[in-house]
Amino acid sequence: MFQLGKTIVSEDVVKKDFLCNLSACKGACCIDGDAGAPLDAEEAKILDDIYPKVKPFLRQVGIDAIEEQGTYTETEDGDLETTLIDGADCAYVIFDDKNVALCAIEEAYNQGEITWKKPVSCHLYPVRVQDYSEFSAVNYHKWQICDDACALGQELQVPIYKFVKEGLIRKFGIDWYTELEKVAASM
Known part of the structure; x- marks a missing residue:
């Protein structure tokens, strides 16, 4: 270090x-695991603000999870993270025609609907x-x-x-x- x-x-x-190899892993980091992507307080507020513009990009199961749990969740330790669908998939995950997991937030960004690309923890992974x-x-x-x-x-x-x-x-x-x-x- x-x-x-x-x-x-x-x-x-x-x-x-x-170097991410999406053709091999299919974006498994967005659908495996037992926790959402880590967020800071500012990012949680951003998720609240952009949700109406991201919602059209989401799968119905993601919308349902967000509308039930919120645009983000708080752990018992007080950490903030993205909402999960049934404790697995990130609620913001979508799939392309090859069944590769993508981020609805990033898709909204790519299409010019929002100016925030995605949580920095995802950007850094x-x-x-x-x-x-x-x-x-x-x-x-x-x-x-x-x-x-x-x-x-x-x-x-x-x-x-x-x-x-x-x-x-x-x-x-x-x-x-x-x-x-x-x-x-x-x-």
């Missing part, structure tokens, strides 16, 4: 390779950020369903930090990312 500003960054973020009072921990979240993404990243030599460049800049800023590139070049 190394320190970069007020972050502690796992070396895996710069040393390991990753497979990087997970844990905020503490004095610093943020920036780690690689290894998950078996992403083995094909690791293999493709290795084949094409795409380090994790380059794959999630846009998300890292969104979270920490361009100056932070430029410093990360310098650290990566020295490793």
Whole structure:
């Protein structure tokens, strides 16, 4: 691990390779697991605000879950996350004609209906950020369903930090990312 500003960054973020391979995994990260995508309070408010514009892109089962539980949920620990359908699929997941999971929020963004792309935790995946009072921990979240993404990243030599460049800049800023590139070049 190394320190970069007020972050502690796992070396895996710069040393390991990753490139989403949707044709292999079909977007399993949006439909597997037992928790929604992590959100901060500002993002939860955004979900409330954009829901009317995202709703037309959603599946009925997603609409039903959101209208029953809310645009986001709060865990027993007070963490905020995207709503789930029956404890599994993200309520915002939709499927293309090849049955690949996509994000209705991102689809609304792509079609110019909203100006917010998606939760930053989704934008950063497979990087997970844990905020503490004095610093943020920036780690690689290894998950078996992403083995094909690791293999493709290795084949094409795409380090994790380059794959999630846009998300890292969104979270920490361009100056932070430029410093990360310098650290990566020295490793």
